[in-house]
Amino acid sequence: MERIERVSDAGARDRADRVADRLAAVRARIERACAQAGRRPSDVTILAVTKGFGSEAIQAALDASIADIGENYFQEAQAKFAGVAWPSSPVRRHFIGSIQRNKARRIAGLFDMVQTVDRADIAEALDAGAENAGKVLDVLVQLNVSADDRNGVKPSECAQLVAAIERLKHLRLRGVMAVGPLDPSTVAPAFADAGKIFDDLAARKPGVDTLSLGMSEDIEEAIAAGSTLLRLGTALFGPRPVKG
Numbered sequence: 001m002e003r004i005e006r007v008s009d010a011g012a013r014d015r016a017d018r019v020a021d022r023l024a025a026v027r028a029r030i031e032r033a034c035a036q037a038g039r040r041p042s043d044v045t046i047l048a049v050t051k052g053f054g055s056e057a058i059q060a061a062l063d064a065s066i067a068d069i070g071e072n073y074f075q076e077a078q079a080k081f082a083g084v085a086w087p088s089s090p091v092r093r094h095f096i097g098s099i100q101r102n103k104a105r106r107i108a109g110l111f112d113m114v115q116t117v118d119r120a121d122i123a124e125a126l127d128a129g130a131e132n133a134g135k136v137l138d139v140l141v142q143l144n145v146s147a148d149d150r151n152g153v154k155p156s157e158c159a160q161l162v163a164a165i166e167r168l169k170h171l172r173l174r175g176v177m178a179v180g181p182l183d184p185s186t187v188a189p190a191f192a193d194a195g196k197i198f199d200d201l202a203a204r205k206p207g208v209d210t211l212s213l214g215m216s217e218d219i220e221e222a223i224a225a226g227s228t229l230l231r232l233g234t235a236l237f238g239p240r241p242v243k244g
């Protein structure tokens with residue numbers, strides 16, 4: 001059972017073994033999809049999405065040499081990050097949840113990359129938080145390429161948001177992120193739309209190198225569309241524990 005996990009050394013070892021097994025299966029999927037798409041597996045990074053799990057999931061991912069960790073909720077992340085023995089090698093902490101304006105400054109302080117920028121006022125609040133923390137924050141524009149996603153900018157409004165971000169001194173635009181639609185038959189065209197917007201942006205803007213596309217269910221479609229960063233939760237950790 002995934003849900004009732006005792007906190008013990010044996011449990012931690014067990015979990016690390018299972019994460020390593022799942023990671024091997026994920027890497028095999030990535031290799032097959034890259035072969036089909038004529039891409040190199042080394043151009044696709046795995047980000048471990050640890051929302052809903054404890055800090056031991058973050059630890060297991062780091063122990064498996066995953067260097068990108070994603071969280072959706074500020075408070076949950078803050079509590080869990082404090083319990084992690086971070087390695088001396090570089091790790092990037094990504095915020096991938098929807099951003100409440102009143103938390104944006106603190107999000108900018110805690111994370112290395114924020115993937116879900118979809119409004120100019122949110123970008124400004126992140127910029128203020130980054131300035132406060134004495135850093136330049138990497139950001140992605142979240143695109144809405146799906147009929148059932150409430151977050152993200154429409155492709156037609158992307159250029160305007162990009163221009164607003166570029167005016168801010170403490171944000172560095174790295175690319176775009178999108179969540180696939182629920183209907184599996186529409187995932188490939190939606191991802192292709194995001195891929196095209198990313199390609200246009202990358203051709204014009206130096207430093208734009210990140211296309212964050214793909215979750216556990218749609219790794220193959222994401223790689224076909226050019227994803228450079230897969231955001232994977234259940235494929236690495238199994239089903240998330242139910243909340244509450």
Ligand SMILES: *Cc1c(COP(=O)(O)O)cnc(C)c1O
Pocket residue numbers: 049051072096097179214215216217231232233234235
């Ligand atoms: C939860 C989440 C993921 C991971 O989803 P899985 O299906 O568990 O891989 C990826 N991206 C975002 C934005 C998420 O909220």
